[in-house]
Amino acid sequence: MNALEVRTENLTVRFGGVPAVDGLDLRLAPGKIHGLLGRNGSGKSTLAALLAGFRKPDEGRVLIGGGDLGAARTPYEDAVVTSRICLIRESGDLYDQAPVKRVLEYAASLRPYWDQDLAGELLDKFEVPTGKKVQKLSRGKRSALGVILGMAGRAPLTIFDESYLGMDVPSRELFYDVLLADYTEVPRTILLSTHLVSEVSALLEEVVILDQGKLVTQSPVDALRGRGASLVGPAAAVDELTAGLAVLAQQRLGGTKSVTVLGDLDDALLAKARSAGLEVGPVGLQELFVHLTAPSPKEGNR
Numbered sequence: 651m652n653a654l655e656v657r658t659e660n661l662t663v664r665f666g667g668v669p670a671v672d673g674l675d676l677r678l679a680p681g682k683i684h685g686l687l688g689r690n691g692s693g694k695s696t697l698a699a700l701l702a703g704f705r706k707p708d709e710g711r712v713l714i715g716g717g718d719l720g721a722a723r724t725p726y727e728d729a730v731v732t733s734r735i736c737l738i739r740e741s742g743d744l745y746d747q748a749p750v751k752r753v754l755e756y757a758a759s760l761r762p763y764w765d766q767d768l769a770g771e772l773l774d775k776f777e778v779p780t781g782k783k784v785q786k787l788s789r790g791k792r793s794a795l796g797v798i799l800g801m802a803g804r805a806p807l808t809i810f811d812e813s814y815l816g817m818d819v820p821s822r823e824l825f826y827d828v829l830l831a832d833y834t835e836v837p838r839t840i841l842l843s844t845h846l847v848s849e850v851s852a853l854l855e856e857v858v859i860l861d862q863g864k865l866v867t868q869s870p871v872d873a874l875r876g877r878g879a880s881l882v883g884p885a886a887a888v889d890e891l892t893a894g895l896a897v898l899a900q901q902r903l904g905g906t907k908s909v910t911v912l913g914d915l916d917d918a919l920l921a922k923a924r925s926a927g928l929e930v931g932p933v934g935l936q937e938l939f940v941h942l943t944a945p946s947p948k949e950g951n952r
């Protein structure tokens with residue numbers, strides 16, 4: 651498996667003295683699909699640019715190693731490392747005046763692991779016309795082109811920074827399917843930066859959550875989802891069993907209620923819930939994300 655490992659040490663970038671990425675110590679294990687989650691302005695794009703070597707940190711460092719690179723090195727101004735990293739941003743970073751086929755040829759010339767057959771297959775699937783200039787593509791087709799470049803590049807570290815936001819729901823679904831199928835065939839380290847948490851949660855193995863440039867948590871998804879539970883069933887029974895617990899979210903439909911609680915449920919409570927006919931499951935990633943990144947009452951906007 652040619653997948654890169656990413657580490658950051660005290661990684662910091664400031665704009666006008668205000669930190670956008672603030673002392674991050676991270677490790678992205680090789681060969682996994684990681685989610686980079688955070689609210690608007692939390693530092694996701696800045697972090698993605700740092701990992702890809704597009705930007706120099708003000709403090710600390712990024713270390714990329716493993717796969718065919720071997721010993722870890724910093725990506726900034728290192729062409730060997732950056733040729734193995736593909737960052738696709740929402741803007742696309744595409745040359746507007748060029749026809750799609752030129753953009754693809756250019757990407758193929760830069761990317762050591764480029765797969766032309768995959769590119770062709772994805773162009774058909776996403777129905778992106780190769781003869782048109784990039785400038786003439788709709789927003790959704792530009793996003794699809796970004797996704798095609800990111801997937802066909804098969805870079806050992808591939809980062810999608812909200813690059814698929816311009817796509818409609820069926821196209822995003824297609825992207826998730828294509829990503830999973832190709833990752834299974836050719837495992838690499840993938841980082842998906844997004845706030846569409848519920849859409850991508852099934853794809854993710856690990857998540858990094860940022861808030862105001864700081865690390866809130868880095869965890870395998872299963873461990874994170876185990877930090878709480880959801881109980882669904884007759885409203886009266888759900889209310890009785892969740893009284894006094896930390897409730898993250900609740901929903902009622904007729905006589906049925908669903909409540910998400912934080913914290914471990916003890917065995918006695920779980921047994922009671924099951925005997926009352928309630929369904930007990932793990933907490934949703936989106937609900938946890940909202941909880942973990944909720945502004946504290948004293949904080950204003952940045």
Ligand SMILES: Nc1ncnc2c1ncn2[C@@H]1O[C@H](COP(=O)(O)OP(=O)(O)OP(=O)(O)O)[C@@H](O)[C@H]1O
Nearest residue numbers: 665669670688689690691692693694695696697952
């Ligand atoms: N070039 C820049 N100049 C000044 N401030 C910047 C610049 N780029 C980012 N910032 C600021 O840094 C912080 C983090 O921005 P960043 O774009 O990394 O967040 P994000 O999580 O990607 O946000 P979003 O989800 O809205 O895209 C924000 O406060 C933003 O205003």
